[in-house]
Amino acid sequence: MTEQTTALAPTPSHTVGPFYGYALPFPDGGEIAPVGHPDTITLHGYVYDGAGEPIPDALLEFWQADPSGSLAGKPGSLRRDPVTGGFYGRNGVDFTGFGRVPTDADGHYAVRTLPPGGAPYISVCVFARGLLHHLFTRAYLAEPAGDTLLSGLEPARRETLLARAEADKHRTYRFDIHLQGDKETVFLAFD
Amino acid sequence: MALTQADIDREVSELQDAYDKALAGGAPAAHHPPRDYAPYRSSTLRHPKQPLVAVHGDPETVELSGPAFGHTDVTALDNDLTKQHHGEPLGERITVSGRVLDGRGRPVRGQLVEIWQANASGRYAHQRDDHPAPLDPNFTGVGRVLTGDDGSYTFTTIKPGAYPWRNHTNAWRPAHIHFSLFGDAFTQRLVTQMYFPNDPLFPYDPILRSVTDEPARQRLIATYDHDLSQPEFSLGYRWDIVLDGPSATWIEEGR
Ligand SMILES: [Fe+3]
Numbered sequence: 001m002t003e004q005t006t007a008l009a010p011t012p013s014h015t016v017g018p019f020y021g022y023a024l025p026f027p028d029g030g031e032i033a034p035v036g037h038p039d040t041i042t043l044h045g046y047v048y049d050g051a052g053e054p055i056p057d058a059l060l061e062f063w064q065a066d067p068s069g070s071l072a073g074k075p076g077s078l079r080r081d082p083v084t085g086g087f088y089g090r091n092g093v094d095f096t097g098f099g100r101v102p103t104d105a106d107g108h109y110a111v112r113t114l115p116p117g118g119a120p121y122i123s124v125c126v127f128a129r130g131l132l133h134h135l136f137t138r139a140y141l142a143e144p145a146g147d148t149l150l151s152g153l154e155p156a157r158r159e160t161l162l163a164r165a166e167a168d169k170h171r172t173y174r175f176d177i178h179l180q181g182d183k184e185t186v187f188l189a190f191d
Numbered sequence: 192m193a194l195t196q197a198d199i200d201r202e203v204s205e206l207q208d209a210y211d212k213a214l215a216g217g218a219p220a221a222h223h224p225p226r227d228y229a230p231y232r233s234s235t236l237r238h239p240k241q242p243l244v245a246v247h248g249d250p251e252t253v254e255l256s257g258p259a260f261g262h263t264d265v266t267a268l269d270n271d272l273t274k275q276h277h278g279e280p281l282g283e284r285i286t287v288s289g290r291v292l293d294g295r296g297r298p299v300r301g302q303l304v305e306i307w308q309a310n311a312s313g314r315y316a317h318q319r320d321d322h323p324a325p326l327d328p329n330f331t332g333v334g335r336v337l338t339g340d341d342g343s344y345t346f347t348t349i350k351p352g353a354y355p356w357r358n359h360t361n362a363w364r365p366a367h368i369h370f371s372l373f374g375d376a377f378t379q380r381l382v383t384q385m386y387f388p389n390d391p392l393f394p395y396d397p398i399l400r401s402v403t404d405e406p407a408r409q410r411l412i413a414t415y416d417h418d419l420s421q422p423e424f425s426l427g428y429r430w431d432i433v434l435d436g437p438s439a440t441w442i443e444e445g446r
Pocket residue numbers: 017019364367369
C-alpha cells in the first residue's frame with residue numbers, strides 16, 4: 001500500500017458521555033506497578049468542576065516511561081480471558097506504562113505505579129461527561145531543573161502540575177484536577 | 192425552568208452563525224468542538240477558562256509515544272457484539288468497518304479500538320441509564336479490536352436506537368456508537384461518536400451541533416456501503432477515522 005503524505009482533516013472529538021462505565025474501565029486499570037514492587041507509589045486525588053464540586057463520572061488515563069526511562073510500553077494492560085470472554089487483569093509482572101481509572105462517587109481516583117525514569121512526570125488524559133474534547137495534563141512527582149513547561153508558568157499555575165508527597169502516607173502523592181475555577185489545572189496542547 | 196428545544200435551537204444557531212461568519216472572514220476551520228458550548232448544558236462547569244499551554248515538539252516529550260496493545264488485550268470474539276450471549280440480540284444486524292489513519296493518511300497499525308453503544312431500543316446496559324426501554328439480555332454493547340496492518344477494523348453489532356436525555360425538554364440523541372481510539376502517540380488519543388446517515392434527529396442534537404464546522408460534522412457520519420452488507424446477514428456501514436496530534440515519527444522526520 002502506498003502511503004499518502006497529504007494532510008487529512010481529523011475526525012472530531014466527542015464527549016465520552018455518562019455511560020462509558022461498563023465499557024472502558026477494566027480490572028486492575030489503576031494497578032500499573034507489578035504486584036508487590038517495593039518502589040510502588042500511589043498517585044491519587046479528586047477531579048473537580050468549576051463550582052468546586054467533585055466529578056463522579058470522569059475517566060482518567062495515565063501514560064508514562066518505565067523506571068529505566070523507556071517509552072516502548074508493553075501490551076497486557078487489559079488482558080482478556082479467551083475462555084470466559086472476561087478480563088484476567090494484568091499479569092502482575094510486566095510494566096505497561098498505561099493506566100485507566102474512572103473517578104468514584106466521591107470524584108476520587110487512585111493509581112499505583114512506579115516512578116518514571118527520565119522526565120519525572122506522568123501524562124494524564126481527562127475525559128468526562130460534559131467535556132466535548134479530552135484534556136491533557138501532567139502530574140510531576142518532582143520539579144526538575146530546566147523543565148521548559150514548568151519554568152514558563154506563573155508560580156500559582158505551576159503549582160497545579162505538582163503532585164505533592166503526603167507526609168502521613170507511605171510513598172503517596174496527591175494530585176487533584178480542577179477543570180475550571182480559581183485552582184484550574186494547567187492543560188496542555190501539543191503541536 | 193427546563194429549557195425547550197426552541198431555546199436550545201436558538202443558542203445552537205447563534206453559535207453556528209458566529210462560526211460561519213468567522214470562517215467566511217478567514218478564520219481557520221475548527222475540526223473539534225469548542226469545550227465551552229453552552230447548548231450542551233453539562234459543558235458549562237466542565238471546561239477550562241484558561242488557554243491551553245503549548246508544549247512544543249521536544250522528542251523527549253512523553254506524550255509523543257503511547258501505550259502498546261497486543262493480542263493479549265483482545266479475544267477473537269470481542270469485535271462481534273452479537274455473539275457475547277447465548278441468544279441473538281434484537282435489532283437490525285450491522286457490520287461497521289473502516290480504517291484508522293493518522294493525519295498524513297498512514298494506517299495506524301495494531302492499535303486498540305473500543306466501542307460501546309445502546310441496544311436496539313436505545314437503552315444502555317448501564318445501571319444509571321433509566322430510560323424505560325427494554326434491556327436486551329442478549330446484548331451488552333461493548334466491543335474491542337486491534338487494527339490490522341492497513342489500519343482496518345471491523346465490528347459486527349446491531350444498530351443502536353435513539354434515546355432521550357435530560358439536556359432540555361424532549362432532548363433525544365440520534366443513534367450513535369461511541370468509539371475510543373489510540374494512535375502511536377498519546378497525543379493522538381481520540382474518543383468520539385459515529386452516527387448513521389440521514390438521521391432526522393441531527394438538527395436537534397447539541398452534541399453533534401457542537402462541531403460547528405459542517406465538513407467536520409459530516410466526518411462523524413458513516414456511509415452506507417452495499418459492498419460491505421452481507422447477504423442474508425447484515426447491513427454495512429463504512430467509517431474511516433483520522434487521528435489528530437503529532438507523534439514521535441513526525442518529529443523524527445522533521446515535520
Ligand atoms: Fe451515547
